[in-house]
Amino acid sequence: MDSVTRDLFLAQDGDNEAFTRVMQATEGDVRRFCAWQNLHRDDIDDVVQETFLRAYRGLHTLSYGITCRSWILTIARNTCVDHFRKSGQLRRNTKAIERHVQSHQDDATTTVALEQMIFSLPEVFRDAFVLVRLMGFSYDEVAAILGCPRGTVQSRVARARESLMLSAGNEQVSKVS
Incomplete structure (x- = not known):
């Protein structure tokens, strides 16, 4: 059991400092995941805060x-x-993608194009791809997060990668996969 998981169980026993350590250790992962869910920048803080309140x-x-x-x-x-359900937004809202791309105009063109292609993947493929390839989670961890079998996660990552390769060409996709 890693130290962060140990802190989580200490928090379950009433150790508030342990929960603070859990928040500090996982906030970056939560923020990155929220950013890849196509949330508006202003909403990320709210969703991160709500995530830790629910936890x-x-x-x-x-x-x-x-x-x-x-x-x-x-x-x-x-x-x-x-959040998307309450706000009536669609995850793959084209305007949100355009806002995201416009907010990254200073980035390299290929990076922005790749981000846009990742955002355009179907949700189930995008979630699996982002968690495994961009955030570094194991297939087993992603299976637990998404609530599906490991083989399903592997299939979704492979399909996302194939879709990205068709859209972008092998050189760009190999940078993130």
Whole structure:
């Protein structure tokens, strides 16, 4: 059991400082995941805060065998879905993609184009691809986060990669996969 997961179980036993350490250790992952969910920059802070509030309130639901990162990102994913549902936005909103691309005009053209292609992937492929290839989670961790079998995650990552290769060409995709 890693130290962050250990802190999560200490927090479950009432150690508030342990939960603060969990937040500090996982906030970057939660922010990156939210950014890849096509959230507007102003909404990311709200969703991150709501994720940790839900995690704190849900400490009693923890069971052994789960890793902290998987548990927190499952909550983040559900919080993002709820945010889009409440706001009436679609995840793959074209205007949001255009805003994102425009906000990165100083970046290299290929990077922006690749980001836009990733945003245009179907949600199930994008989530698996981002978590495995861009955030470095194992297939087993992603299976726990997405609530599906490991083989399904592998298939989704492969399909996302194939789609990106068709859209961008092998050189650009090999940089992130």
